[in-house]
Amino acid sequence: MLTKIELDAWKATTPDTENVEVVNRLIDQFGLSQMKKEELDRYDHHFFRRKIIIAHRDFGIVTERIKTKKPFIQMTGVACSGPMHMGHKMSIDLFLFLKKMGARSYLAAADIDAYVSRSDKTVPSLEKAKEYAVDNITDCIALGVDPKDIYAQSRKEQRYYEFAFELTKKFTFNTLFSIYGEDYDPGKNSANMLQYADILHQQLREFGGPMPSITGIGIEQDPHARAVRDIAARLPYNFVMPSFIYFAFQQGLQQGKKMSSSDPATAIFLSDTPEEAAKKIRNAFSGGRDTLAEHKKLGGIPEIDRAYQILKYHHPDDKYVNELYDRFKSGEITSGELKDEAIKFIGEFLKKHNEKAKRARPIAEKIVHGR
Amino acid sequence: MLTKIELDAWKATTPDTENVEVVNRLIDQFGLSQMKKEELDRYDHHFFRRKIIIAHRDFGIVTERIKTKKPFIQMTGVACSGPMHMGHKMSIDLFLFLKKMGARSYLAAADIDAYVSRSDKTVPSLEKAKEYAVDNITDCIALGVDPKDIYAQSRKEQRYYEFAFELTKKFTFNTLFSIYGEDYDPGKNSANMLQYADILHQQLREFGGPMPSITGIGIEQDPHARAVRDIAARLPYNFVMPSFIYFAFQQGLQQGKKMSSSDPATAIFLSDTPEEAAKKIRNAFSGGRDTLAEHKKLGGIPEIDRAYQILKYHHPDDKYVNELYDRFKSGEITSGELKDEAIKFIGEFLKKHNEKAKRARPIAEKIVHGR
Numbered sequence: 001m002l003t004k005i006e007l008d009a010w011k012a013t014t015p016d017t018e019n020v021e022v023v024n025r026l027i028d029q030f031g032l033s034q035m036k037k038e039e040l041d042r043y044d045h046h047f048f049r050r051k052i053i054i055a056h057r058d059f060g061i062v063t064e065r066i067k068t069k070k071p072f073i074q075m076t077g078v079a080c081s082g083p084m085h086m087g088h089k090m091s092i093d094l095f096l097f098l099k100k101m102g103a104r105s106y107l108a109a110a111d112i113d114a115y116v117s118r119s120d121k122t123v124p125s126l127e128k129a130k131e132y133a134v135d136n137i138t139d140c141i142a143l144g145v146d147p148k149d150i151y152a153q154s155r156k157e158q159r160y161y162e163f164a165f166e167l168t169k170k171f172t173f174n175t176l177f178s179i180y181g182e183d184y185d186p187g188k189n190s191a192n193m194l195q196y197a198d199i200l201h202q203q204l205r206e207f208g209g210p211m212p213s214i215t216g217i218g219i220e221q222d223p224h225a226r227a228v229r230d231i232a233a234r235l236p237y238n239f240v241m242p243s244f245i246y247f248a249f250q251q252g253l254q255q256g257k258k259m260s261s262s263d264p265a266t267a268i269f270l271s272d273t274p275e276e277a278a279k280k281i282r283n284a285f286s287g288g289r290d291t292l293a294e295h296k297k298l299g300g301i302p303e304i305d306r307a308y309q310i311l312k313y314h315h316p317d318d319k320y321v322n323e324l325y326d327r328f329k330s331g332e333i334t335s336g337e338l339k340d341e342a343i344k345f346i347g348e349f350l351k352k353h354n355e356k357a358k359r360a361r362p363i364a365e366k367i368v369h370g371r
Numbered sequence: 372m373l374t375k376i377e378l379d380a381w382k383a384t385t386p387d388t389e390n391v392e393v394v395n396r397l398i399d400q401f402g403l404s405q406m407k408k409e410e411l412d413r414y415d416h417h418f419f420r421r422k423i424i425i426a427h428r429d430f431g432i433v434t435e436r437i438k439t440k441k442p443f444i445q446m447t448g449v450a451c452s453g454p455m456h457m458g459h460k461m462s463i464d465l466f467l468f469l470k471k472m473g474a475r476s477y478l479a480a481a482d483i484d485a486y487v488s489r490s491d492k493t494v495p496s497l498e499k500a501k502e503y504a505v506d507n508i509t510d511c512i513a514l515g516v517d518p519k520d521i522y523a524q525s526r527k528e529q530r531y532y533e534f535a536f537e538l539t540k541k542f543t544f545n546t547l548f549s550i551y552g553e554d555y556d557p558g559k560n561s562a563n564m565l566q567y568a569d570i571l572h573q574q575l576r577e578f579g580g581p582m583p584s585i586t587g588i589g590i591e592q593d594p595h596a597r598a599v600r601d602i603a604a605r606l607p608y609n610f611v612m613p614s615f616i617y618f619a620f621q622q623g624l625q626q627g628k629k630m631s632s633s634d635p636a637t638a639i640f641l642s643d644t645p646e647e648a649a650k651k652i653r654n655a656f657s658g659g660r661d662t663l664a665e666h667k668k669l670g671g672i673p674e675i676d677r678a679y680q681i682l683k684y685h686h687p688d689d690k691y692v693n694e695l696y697d698r699f700k701s702g703e704i705t706s707g708e709l710k711d712e713a714i715k716f717i718g719e720f721l722k723k724h725n726e727k728a729k730r731a732r733p734i735a736e737k738i739v740h741g742r
Binding site for chain 2: 176185187189
């Protein structure tokens with residue numbers, strides 16, 4: 001019998017999604033669906049072509065809307081509990097792609113959520129959560145998100161808050177404790193109320209009415225997806241069951257650590273300078289061998305090489321990325337040379353991003369503080 | 372050892388507060404304070420003179436503010452889960468009196484609370500809760516409440532909702548389950564978040580800052596008072612601990628039943644016609660004896676007579692009420708004659724009230740629906 005893979009939406013444990021068997025077990029265990037080849041082919045983005053999107057729930061409904069050029073909703077969020085890193089950038093890249101595909105787009109800055117669900121050490125006050133909200137929204141705008149598509153949880157319409165309270169009537173604590181485990185607390189419960197409202201409220205009559213919706217999440221967040229689908233079915237609004245697509249888990253730069261906003265060495269932040277990023281990549285875990293001779297003989301292991309992963313997850317050019325894969329795997333190039341490629345790519349990206357962020361900040365301030 | 376008196380804030384069990392010993396035990400058990408004679412004397416209202424207000428928590432702080440003519444806050448709520456009856460009227464009478472004493476006054480129509488915390492049978496939808504909100508606010512305005520002092524939970528400032536979520540960070544489920552018992556559920560938790568926010572949010576900087584506040588509640592609602600004081604102390608806002616005064620329990624018109632919006636025979640509703648009210652009083656439980664001869668000989672028992680209670684709780688004239696007490700207790704007047712007095716008083720009150728309510732309704736509609 002296969003061991004059950006324990007995933008905890010709050011602790012964000014890290015399954016090895018580079019491993020196909022692990023992915024298949026997760027899909028099986030959670031009742032997710034594999035992406036079909038025709039779906040992977042339909043979407044012209046490297047997330048689909050490179051199987052960085054590994055599974056879904058009801059994505060077919062959204063595909064059908066795109067095919068028939070009918071409107072659909074997409075929703076994503078930024079956590080407001082620290083600076084954004086390259087892992088977070090993936091959600092925004094997907095968001096920008098789905099917007100191009102015609103989605104009515106909503107990006108929530110989860111400022112209240114961040115304060116009530118995180119430790120005092122991470123987010124000591126609401127003010128701090130709002131500082132992070134400004135930072136995160138700044139990055140989103142710099143990445144290309146339309147400011148009109150962004151809202152902060154603390155600055156919504158009354159109906160949104162009413163709805164967040166309303167939906168709790170359909171839950172029991174037994175259900176919530178069984179989904180979220182023993183560490184569940186009133187603050188996390190509040191965060192959930194807001195997350196469920198973030199995902200569902202656009203389907204209320206006041207916001208446009210029932211419509212298919214899609215959200216991209218990490219596979220470890222599936223408990224939230226199950227909970228929000230459970231509640232969607234029991235509310236009296238004829239909601240279309242929200243769809244989800246699941247990202248593979250982009251590992252931290254250091255072996256055995258996930259990307260973390262509170263541990264700068266584990267991830268490249270969107271606010272890093274090119275020099276800071278270069279240093280982090282130099283120190284990152286590599287798939288090279290212990291000696292050059294061994295590397296030339298055996299070849300590298302791109303699947304575990306963090307410089308390669310950066311390029312695989314973020315560089316848009318398939319030909320370039322595939323060639324690097326082959327040349328590293330054959331031992332033709334060293335991990336140092338692979339890191340040079342990642343450093344060059346990330347450096348150019350960050351230089352432009354930092355400039356755009358400067359212009360974006362006043363707009364982000366206005367979204368969070370209304371002035 | 373005295374038996375512990377079990378009170379449940381949700382079930383609203385009914386202690387016999389006409390019995391001084393029961394009142395003393397409750398005060399002792401909950402750690403409440405007796406009203407001091409000087410306090411009872413200071414307030415020129417029959418609630419104080421007749422000891423209808425039986426206990427308090429920190430009322431002295433508010434008395435001090437009144438003495439020194441400094442501002443203080445008062446807050447009360449209407450439940451929006453059915454029509455208002457004469458029991459509810461007492462909160463509003465106290466509210467009007469405290470407004471005259473200089474209180475900054477806030478009256479919350481608990482429309483979201485009503486939907487999320489009540490059974491589907493009582494409040495089947497948010498729309499129904501808002502209908503009740505219009506009804507309840509109509510009655511409050513007709514009783515004399517300034518419409519500017521009234522708000523509906525569903526139509527507040529963003530900061531109010533943010534605060535309702537925020538305060539949950541300071542609670543544990545252990546605390547909440549121990550205060551509210553096993554029937555506690557996510558809907559009731561939402562109702563509590565809003566109630567705590569209703570009582571505390573006026574002390575936020577955005578709403579005026581820390582200041583003594585007073586709320587009159589039924590003694591069976593003390594678990595809420597304890598919970599909100601607990602949270603007030605742990606929030607980072609230097610809140611003044613909110614004060615409470617406790618009403619005696621006005622019993623239902625039928626023996627063994629509490630006044631209930633869903634059981635018309637148990638209470639006189641503010642929307643009743645004088646004729647409907649007269650019929651209810653005729654059928655009410657009386658403190659008269661089985662035969663006239665016995666009544667003349669032994670005298671009536673005003674303490675259990677519902678017609679007498681109506682006059683005691685609502686008629687402003689001490690001399691009139693005391694005389695009726697004496698004449699009924701001595702057997703000089705029968706329960707039928709006592710009922711005639713109550714019918715006359717209530718009939719005149721309702722006739723005027725119904726006229727005022729007609730004029731108040733459009734204002735109430737505007738408060739709830741914004742149009």
